[in-house]
Amino acid sequence: MTAVPPEIDTPDILVDRDILERNIARMAEAVAAKGLALRPHAKTHKIPEIADLQLAAGAGGLTVATIGEAEVFAERGVADLFIAYPLWVGPREAERLRRLSGTARIAVGTDSAEGALQMGASLGDAAAGIEVLVEIDSGHHRSGVAPGQAVGVARAAAEAGLSVAGVFTFPGHSYAPGMPAEAAAQEQRALAEAAERLAQAGFEVTRVSGGSTPSALLTEPGDTTEVRPGVYVFGDAQQLELGRCAPEEIALTVAATVVSRHEGSEEIPRRIVLDAGSKVLGGDRPAWTTGFGRLLDLPDARITALSEHHATVVVPDGDPLPALGERVRVVPNHVCVAVNLVDDVAVVRGGEVVGRWKVAARGRNR
Numbered sequence: 001m002t003a004v005p006p007e008i009d010t011p012d013i014l015v016d017r018d019i020l021e022r023n024i025a026r027m028a029e030a031v032a033a034k035g036l037a038l039r040p041h042a043k044t045h046k047i048p049e050i051a052d053l054q055l056a057a058g059a060g061g062l063t064v065a066t067i068g069e070a071e072v073f074a075e076r077g078v079a080d081l082f083i084a085y086p087l088w089v090g091p092r093e094a095e096r097l098r099r100l101s102g103t104a105r106i107a108v109g110t111d112s113a114e115g116a117l118q119m120g121a122s123l124g125d126a127a128a129g130i131e132v133l134v135e136i137d138s139g140h141h142r143s144g145v146a147p148g149q150a151v152g153v154a155r156a157a158a159e160a161g162l163s164v165a166g167v168f169t170f171p172g173h174s175y176a177p178g179m180p181a182e183a184a185a186q187e188q189r190a191l192a193e194a195a196e197r198l199a200q201a202g203f204e205v206t207r208v209s210g211g212s213t214p215s216a217l218l219t220e221p222g223d224t225t226e227v228r229p230g231v232y233v234f235g236d237a238q239q240l241e242l243g244r245c246a247p248e249e250i251a252l253t254v255a256a257t258v259v260s261r262h263e264g265s266e267e268i269p270r271r272i273v274l275d276a277g278s279k280v281l282g283g284d285r286p287a288w289t290t291g292f293g294r295l296l297d298l299p300d301a302r303i304t305a306l307s308e309h310h311a312t313v314v315v316p317d318g319d320p321l322p323a324l325g326e327r328v329r330v331v332p333n334h335v336c337v338a339v340n341l342v343d344d345v346a347v348v349r350g351g352e353v354v355g356r357w358k359v360a361a362r363g364r365n366r
Contacts, residue, residue: 002329005346005351007353010276011255011257011280012255012345014329014348015251015345015348016251016252016349017349019249020050020233020234023249024054024057024233028057031227032058034220035221036219036225037225037226038227039061039080039082039209040062040230040232041062044231044234045234046360046361046364047360051076054233060226061079062078062080065083065084067100068365070100070104074103079105080104081105081107082106082109083106083109084209084228085108086143088115089122090118094122097126101126105131107133108133109134109135110134111145112153114156116132116153116162117160119132120157120159120160120162128162129163134164134194138169138210139187139190140172150197151198151203155201166206167207167208168209169191171184171210174212175286179214180242184215187210187219188219188220188222188223188224195208207225207226208224208225209227210227211224211226212231234251234339235250236331237333238333240294240331241289247296250296252339254331255276256311256327256328257328258274259324269314270314271312271314272313272321274313274328275309276310276311279341284337292304292305295331296328298315298319345357
């Protein structure tokens with residue numbers, strides 16, 4: 001068990017730099033071995049120092065979720081950014097995209113002819129400097145069009161003066177038990193069909209982009225050119241439950257203190273209460289998960305309830321019940337949400353705090 005450094009006041013987010021660097025290197029090497037490009041999704045960490053590590057390890061650029069996130073990383077010097085979202089671009093968004101395209105290669109997503117035409121009209125003469133990827137629905141059924149509709153969207157984008165670079169998808173249904181392999185296969189079929197249709201329609205398809213953390217390492221070379229995992233840098237309780245990472249690959253935990261302790265009875269479970277609730281852990285709990293998070297050093301314990309500032313942890317019989325005042329490390333269910341709840345994180349190495357990193361893109365939701 002690795003102790004929480006004594007100078008840490010709880011609750012606080014800890015990032016183990018050694019594990020973080022191993023995770024970054026492992027993904028970069030695995031993706032490169034497949035002949036794919038890696039474009040990590042920076043919405044997971046929102047931290048420029050981590051982006052620097054990813055780029056130094058071989059990432060060709062970054063994925064972001066919003067124009068605001070793109071602005072933060074462009075200011076850091078990132079020269080290639082993909083806003084993987086079907087943007088609706090009005091005059092103010094257009095002006096921000098114009099400024100961004102003056103310092104970095106910018107690509108954006110679209111999934112409708114109307115959105116593409118609106119984007120082109122708002123950008124005007126700057127439209128040719130913005131690349132567009134058509135979003136394909138590969139089974140997640142959130143945004144995106146069916147592969148057979150990709151050409152219509154691409155033609156509208158081209159007519160609007162935009163540069164059509166290819167297609168992308170997000171296999172979000174890979175975040176479910178037993179689904180990563182099937183979602184990866186569906187993703188590749190959908191992207192291949194859409195890319196082929198665009199090529200037959202006369203478009204030069206240079207980017208075919210897919211891959212989430214659960215499915216990225218299942219993506220096979222061929223039609224896909226790049227993958228965009230994000231959570232892999234940290235890992236979280238969802239990835240543990242899906243079997244897509246191991247406990248020793250968890251780089252981010254929330255340090256918390258036991259503030260209440262109960263041995264339990266026939267009616268009430270054996271439990272502890274921590275000083276870390278939804279305002280630092282996030283409240284995500286997909287229906288298939290077994291709790292709101294886990295304790296890294298008590299793998300069979302589960303967070304069964306969250307309040308704003310408290311977490312109730314049920315500890316099985318046979319496991320030690322942490323003492324009052326003991327400090328534990330919590331693995332959040334969804335690490336992207338947890339990071340966005342804090343201003344900065346403590347960076348630890350060898351059990352010692354070696355610095356703090358600002359969550360620079362926190363709150364940049366537009």
